[in-house]
Every structure is written in C-alpha cells, then in structure tokens.
Amino acid sequence: xxxxxxxDHFRLIxxxxxxxxxxxxxxxxxxxxxxxxxxxxxxxxxxxxLLLGLAGAVTGHMGTAEAFIITLxxxxxxxxxxxxxxxxxxxxxxxxxxxxxxxxxxx
Amino acid sequence: xITHSNEILVGLLILxxxxxxxxxxxxxxxxxxxxxxxxxxxxxxxxxxLAAVFELSVCAGLITVVFVSIISMTRPQNAEExxxxxxxxxxxxxxxxxxAALVGLGLWAAGNAVQGMTPSTVTENVRDVLWNLRRLDxxxxxxxxxxxxxxxxxxxxxxxxEETGR
Numbered sequence: 001x002x003x004x005x006x007x008d009h010f011r012l013i014x015x016x017x018x019x020x021x022x023x024x025x026x027x028x029x030x031x032x033x034x035x036x037x038x039x040x041x042x043x044x045x046x047x048x049x050l051l052l053g054l055a056g057a058v059t060g061h062m063g064t065a066e067a068f069i070i071t072l073x074x075x076x077x078x079x080x081x082x083x084x085x086x087x088x089x090x091x092x093x094x095x096x097x098x099x100x101x102x103x104x105x106x107x
Numbered sequence: 108x109i110t111h112s113n114e115i116l117v118g119l120l121i122l123x124x125x126x127x128x129x130x131x132x133x134x135x136x137x138x139x140x141x142x143x144x145x146x147x148x149x150x151x152x153x154x155x156x157l158a159a160v161f162e163l164s165v166c167a168g169l170i171t172v173v174f175v176s177i178i179s180m181t182r183p184q185n186a187e188e189x190x191x192x193x194x195x196x197x198x199x200x201x202x203x204x205x206x207a208a209l210v211g212l213g214l215w216a217a218g219n220a221v222q223g224m225t226p227s228t229v230t231e232n233v234r235d236v237l238w239n240l241r242r243l244d245x246x247x248x249x250x251x252x253x254x255x256x257x258x259x260x261x262x263x264x265x266x267x268x269e270e271t272g273r
Contacts, residue, residue: 012113012117013117013149018211018214019121019207020120022206023124023125023207026200026202026206030199030200035132035181036128036132036135039127039128039132039136039174042139043139043142046142046143049146049150049162053149056153060231061231063233063234065158066155067233067237067240069155069158070158070233071241074248075248076165077169077170078255079255081173084174084176084259085259085263086262088181088262091181091182097181
C-alpha cells in the first residue's frame with residue numbers, strides 16, 4: 001500500500017490512535033491497581049507506535065519512522081522491566097500492588 | 108476485501124483495547140498481546156517489516172511474559188474478590204466508552220489534516236537510517252538497556268538483602 005492510500009486513510013487511523021490513547025489514559029487515571037496502570041501505559045505506547053508508523057507512511061519517510069518505532073519499543077521494554085521490579089518490590093513491602101499504599105512520600 | 112482489511116484491523120484494535128481494560132488482570136495481559144499482534148499487522152500493511160517484527164517479538168512476546176510473571180508473583184484473588192472487583196471494574200470503565208467515543212468524534216470532526224497532500228516520493232531504507240542518520244539513537248538504546256538492567260538488579264538486590272536481613 002503506497003503513500004496515497006495512507007493519505008486517504010489518514011483520518012481513520014488517526015482517530016483510532018486517539019481512541020486507543022484515550023482508553024489507555026483513562027485506564028491509568030481510574031485504576032488503583034499498579035499492574036493495570038502499566039497495562040494502560042502500554043496501550044498509550046501502542047497508539048504512539050501506530051501514529052509514528054502512520055506519519056512515516058504518509059510522508060514517505062518510512063525508514064526514519066521505523067527507526068523511531070524501534071527506539072520506542074526498546075524504551076518501552078526497559079521501562080516495563082524496571083516498573084515490574086518496582087511493582088514486585090511494592091507488593092513485597094506492603095502486601096498489595098495498589099496505589100493507595102504508596103503514601104511514604106506524602107506531605 | 109484487501110481494501111477493507113485496515114478498517115477491520117482498526118475496529119478490532121479498538122475492541123481489543125476496550126476488552127483489555129475491562130477484563131480480569133490475566134486476561135488483560137493476553138489482551139495486550141493481542142493488541143500488539145494487531146498493531147504488528149497494521150505495521151506490516153504500512154510496509155514496515157522490521158518495526159513489525161520488533162513489535163511482535165518484543166511487545167507481544169517479552170512484555171507479555173513480564174506481565175504474566177508479575178501477576179504470578181503478586182497475590183491472586185479468590186473467587187469472591189474477583190467477583191467484587193469485576194463489578195467495580197464494570198462500573199468504573201463504563202464512562203471509558205463515552206470518553207473514547209468523544210475523542211474519536213472530536214478527531215474525526217477536526218478534519219483531514221493531510222487533505223490535498225501529494226504523496227511523497229522519498230525512499231528510505233531503515234538500515235541506512237539506523238546506521239548512518241540515527242546512529243546516536245543506537246548508542247542511547249544501549250545506554251538505556253544497561254540502565255534498565257542495573258535498575259532491575261539493584262531493585263532485586265535490595266529486596267534480597269531485606270529478606271535475608273544481611
């Protein structure tokens with residue numbers, strides 16, 4: 001599928017990435033569960049990945065878009081690995097992986 | 108059929124996104140993997156095979172393993188707790204449908220930002236871009252990977268010390 005196809009379908013994919021971003025952000029905002037917060041962040045990252053791909057497909061700079069997506073995936077996996085370690089640490093310390101227990105720095 | 112494949116993929120991706128945030132946590136991890144698979148298919152359609160393969164192997168594979176590991180290391184809910192949290196989730200995520208619909212309609216109404224744009228004739232190879240133009244990104248990626256590894260090691264080392272009391 002060439003650039004003209006993606007220019008024609010730009011609105012559809014852009015709306016889809018917006019909706020996915022909104023779902024992920026909503027999940028991050030309303031859930032108290034730390035694992036679910038990470039899942040929401042992952043959904044947000046997926047939408048950004050698609051938007052980068054779409055930008056590359058529309059402008060024709062596919063190589064640059066792919067390079068950025070690969071960088072984003074590396075950052076994503078490192079962030080998730082560190083966050084997973086933190087969640088497990090919090091669970092071991094407090095007995096639950098919940099944002100309501102994170103009050104040590106409060107006030 | 109091929110003309111509508113992207114519309115179907117996009118619809119599926121939104122449905123799977125909703126399912127991921129509304130279901131139980133283990134199913135949510137599976138839903139996330141499914142989201143990654145659908146993202147991979149769209150990236151393949153965009154002629155970005157390298158990014159698609161990375162997305163499939165890392166996001167649908169490695170990250171799902173990490174999530175399942177976290178879930179198994181934390182306390183599982185019993186049947187009663189799961190029933191209560193399912194009811195809470197159902198109430199909590201009902202407005203998400205409205206929020207997502209509003210965002211989608213808002214973006215659709217904002218108009219086609221690239222209307223009238225002429226297709227570009229630029230041809231780039233991802234290997235050339237990565238090795239020549241964006242070489243610094245690779246250095247950054249390596250540094251970030253080391254930071255991640257050290258971060259995880261330090262976190263687990265501290266916890267081990269606390270557990271053994273040494």
